[in-house]
Amino acid sequence: MPSAQRICMSSSLRSRGRGRRFSVFDGNRRHAAFVVRYGTVVYAYLNRCGHQDLELDWNPGIFFDTGGRFLLCATHGASYEPSSGRCVGGPCNGRGLVAVGVKEQGDEVLLHDDRYTLDNSP
Numbered sequence: 001m002p003s004a005q006r007i008c009m010s011s012s013l014r015s016r017g018r019g020r021r022f023s024v025f026d027g028n029r030r031h032a033a034f035v036v037r038y039g040t041v042v043y044a045y046l047n048r049c050g051h052q053d054l055e056l057d058w059n060p061g062i063f064f065d066t067g068g069r070f071l072l073c074a075t076h077g078a079s080y081e082p083s084s085g086r087c088v089g090g091p092c093n094g095r096g097l098v099a100v101g102v103k104e105q106g107d108e109v110l111l112h113d114d115r116y117t118l119d120n121s122p
């Protein structure tokens with residue numbers, strides 16, 4: 001796996017802690033995305049609420065609610081199951097997050113999704 005697919009260091013993600021924002025390119029357009037750790041597993045999603053086309057984080061990298069149980073959209077409070085992206089409350093109304101494939105290898109979190117490449121453009 002080329003190092004260009006590295007999103008962040010694995011050790012930088014703590015369970016229910018601050019997430020890491022990144023961007024992916026699908027061949028046509030760039031998408032904001034993020035990765036968080038929940039339990040021992042890392043999960044990544046496009047940073048796009050199921051309610052409206054807005055990013056979720058309260059402040060950059062803050063995706064979990066105060067209890068660390070759900071991913072929360074800052075705009076109107078839609079909440080999502082961290083391990084699946086499933087909508088569990090608020091105005092997402094059954095529309096979940098779009099998952100992005102990632103994997104951990106050594107101390108790195110790598111993009112692992114044939115649909116996307118990492119986009120590091122400013």
Ligand code: FES
Pocket residue numbers: 049050051052053054073074075076077078090091092
């Ligand atoms: S845009 Fe996320 S809850 Fe409305």
